Amino acid sequence: MIMTASPAEPKPLTRIQTKNRAAILDAGLEVFSTYGFRGSTLDQIATAAGLSKPNLLYYFPSKEAIHAELLTGLLTTWLDPLKLMRADGDPVPELLGYVRRKLEMSRQFPRESRLFANEILQGAPRIKAALSGELKTLVDAKAQVISKWSKAGLITEIDPHHLIFSIWSLTQHYADFDVQVRAVLGRDVPFDEAEQYLVQLFEKLLKP
Amino acid sequence: MIMTASPAEPKPLTRIQTKNRAAILDAGLEVFSTYGFRGSTLDQIATAAGLSKPNLLYYFPSKEAIHAELLTGLLTTWLDPLKLMRADGDPVPELLGYVRRKLEMSRQFPRESRLFANEILQGAPRIKAALSGELKTLVDAKAQVISKWSKAGLITEIDPHHLIFSIWSLTQHYADFDVQVRAVLGRDVPFDEAEQYLVQLFEKLLKP
DNA sequence: ACAATATTTTACCAACCGGTCAAAGCGAGG
DNA sequence: CCTCGCTTTGACCGGTTGGTAAAATATTGT
Numbered sequence: 210m211i212m213t214a215s216p217a218e219p220k221p222l223t224r225i226q227t228k229n230r231a232a233i234l235d236a237g238l239e240v241f242s243t244y245g246f247r248g249s250t251l252d253q254i255a256t257a258a259g260l261s262k263p264n265l266l267y268y269f270p271s272k273e274a275i276h277a278e279l280l281t282g283l284l285t286t287w288l289d290p291l292k293l294m295r296a297d298g299d300p301v302p303e304l305l306g307y308v309r310r311k312l313e314m315s316r317q318f319p320r321e322s323r324l325f326a327n328e329i330l331q332g333a334p335r336i337k338a339a340l341s342g343e344l345k346t347l348v349d350a351k352a353q354v355i356s357k358w359s360k361a362g363l364i365t366e367i368d369p370h371h372l373i374f375s376i377w378s379l380t381q382h383y384a385d386f387d388v389q390v391r392a393v394l395g396r397d398v399p400f401d402e403a404e405q406y407l408v409q410l411f412e413k414l415l416k417p
Numbered sequence: 418m419i420m421t422a423s424p425a426e427p428k429p430l431t432r433i434q435t436k437n438r439a440a441i442l443d444a445g446l447e448v449f450s451t452y453g454f455r456g457s458t459l460d461q462i463a464t465a466a467g468l469s470k471p472n473l474l475y476y477f478p479s480k481e482a483i484h485a486e487l488l489t490g491l492l493t494t495w496l497d498p499l500k501l502m503r504a505d506g507d508p509v510p511e512l513l514g515y516v517r518r519k520l521e522m523s524r525q526f527p528r529e530s531r532l533f534a535n536e537i538l539q540g541a542p543r544i545k546a547a548l549s550g551e552l553k554t555l556v557d558a559k560a561q562v563i564s565k566w567s568k569a570g571l572i573t574e575i576d577p578h579h580l581i582f583s584i585w586s587l588t589q590h591y592a593d594f595d596v597q598v599r600a601v602l603g604r605d606v607p608f609d610e611a612e613q614y615l616v617q618l619f620e621k622l623l624k625p
Numbered sequence: 626a627c628a629a630t631a632t633t634t635t636a637c638c639a640a641c642c643g644g645t646c647a648a649a650g651c652g653a654g655g
Numbered sequence: 656c657c658t659c660g661c662t663t664t665g666a667c668c669g670g671t672t673g674g675t676a677a678a679a680t681a682t683t684g685t
Contacts, residue, residue: 225632225682243539247456251673264633266674323538326593330531330538331451333596340600348601365621370602371614375587378594382586385534388541392548393556394578406579413573414621433662459643472663474644 230268232258234282237275242324245331246276277335280328283321284339288347290314291373300358301415308376308407315384316400322384348373364415379407438476440466445483450532453539454484485543488536491529492547496555498522499581508566509623516584516615523592524608530592556581572623587615 222230236257240249251272255265269275290310294303315322328336348370355369383390387398430438444465448457459480463473477483498518502511523530536544556578563577591598595606 223631223682229632245453245456245535245539248453248539250671252671261634262673263635263675267632270674272673326534326538327453329594329597330534331453331456333600337596337600340597341603344597345601345603367617368610368614371611374590374598374601375614375618378586378590379583382582386537386586388545389537389548389552390582392541392545393553393582395549395553402576403579406576406583409575410583410618410622413624414618416621431661437662458641460641469664470643471645471665475662478644480643 226268229258229260233260233265233268233275234279237279238320238324241276241279242320242327245327246272246335247331279324280336283325284336284343286314286318286321287325288343291347291351294351294354296354296357300355300363301412304355304364304372304376304415305408305411308380308411309404311376311380312383312400312404312407315380315382319384319387322381326381326385362417365417367415376411379410434476437466437468441468441473441476441483442487445487446528446532449484449487450528450535453535454480454543455539487532488544491533492544492551494522494526494529495533496551499555499559502559502562504562504565508563508571509620512563512572512580512584512623513616513619516588516619517612519584519588520591520608520612520615523588523590527592527595530589534589534593570625573625575623584619587618 233254236254237249239257240253243249244253249272251262251265254272254275255262258265269278290307293310294307328334333340352369352373355364355367355372358364359366359369383398383400383403390398441462444462445457447465448461451457452461457480459470459473462480462483463470466473477486498515501518502515536542541548560577560581563572563575563580566572567574567577591606591608591611598606
């Protein structure tokens with residue numbers, strides 16, 4: 210016996226189920242992040258996953274279900290880098306660490322970033338609750354930490370919420386608008402340059 | 418006689434044509450900026466414009482045509498604030514002026530900002546050419562100006578392209594992600610605070 | 626080998642999509 | 656009044672959409 214945990218019989222997944230559900234979620238991420246929820250079709254996702262449409266619907270009950278599963282999984286990934294910012298660390302390195310982690314997510318998971326951006330752009334109909342719940346709670350808590358650093362003179366006097374917004378926008382820009390960045394630069398997005406630039410920016414900004 | 422300019426007989430518009438075309442473009446902006454091109458339907462746009470679908474198609478030949486007209490009109494609006502940055506002005510006020518103009522556009526034309534963001538997010542299929550053409554040319558020119566300021570010691574040593582990207586992302590964030598900003602803050606987007614914050618940020622960043 | 630179960634396919638449906646068309650309504654000038 | 660051109664409408668079309676039913680096929684445990 211290897212596993213039998215939850216009380217409500219979680220039904221262990223077969224090999225095929227595991228593989229196909231993963232393929233569908235990956236395909237859904239690809240398609241939803243490009244066209245948004247309404248602009249994506251089940252046929253697109255099914256084809257990208259190497260399945261037929263009815264076969265896809267054997268694993269997920271609806272288009273909504275795929276999208277919902279992607280979004281809930283995403284929220285955790287989204288909050289983690291901010292959670293890692295410690296109140297008892299050195300303020301500037303802590304904040305720069307957050308910037309670096311967030312930029313690294315744009316580099317490694319641009320599709321996830323675009324899925325999130327698409328959802329927000331379209332009014333966040335499916336995650337508005339999480340934004341004013343979980344997300345707001347976490348941000349408010351971290352904003353207080355930043356405020357204390359600010360008042361203790363460890364960093365400059367600064368609006369903590371806008372500081373956090375600026376970290377989000379600057380780092381996500383390289384994933385969400387990468388087509389524009391590439392078009393303007395005439396080459397692939399240079400994440401190393403971006404990191405240097407952002408470190409320079411936040412070091413100068415935060416210095417008391 | 419009041420007007421007869423172009424050589425190819427531009428056909429003067431009726432009062433009704435002027436009014437209905439404007440209503441359609443406004444409705445199209447509303448709908449496209451929320452759902453993206455593929456996620457929007459002619460019925461949605463027609464209803465928002467107070468017309469029937471066939472009536473809408475009497476004024477525009479296709480869904481594409483409405484979207485195209487919105488995008489081309491948008492590009493000019495998008496480039497203007499950057500064009501206004503003068504090489505012969507004081508560097509910091511010139512750059513801050515650009516920041517302020519761009520933020521003001523987010524405040525006054527959030528739908529246009531979101532329409533643009535949607536198009537870029539979805540791979541910019543309809544304006545990629547303009548991005549690596551017109552936009553790149555203008556940005557490269559202004560980047561050179563910034564480089565000269567930098568080398569002359571009037572502002573800090575800085576990567577001009579990333580500086581421009583950061584102005585874009587920071588200002589547009591308040592329009593494109595306004596749902597998120599409002600959810601986290603628990604109130605309407607405070608553009609005055611945002612302006613103060615951005616001025617603080619760029620003044621500290623640019624100081625040599 | 627064989628039954629039970631898990632998976633895949635084929636055929637299909639009602640609703641919706643972008644777009645067409647011909648007829649009807651409408652207002653201004655003679 | 657009537658006509659002429661602009662405007663609006665309703666009926667319709669072929670294709671696509673999300674989703675279903677059931678039969679056919681693989682896979683699995685014994």
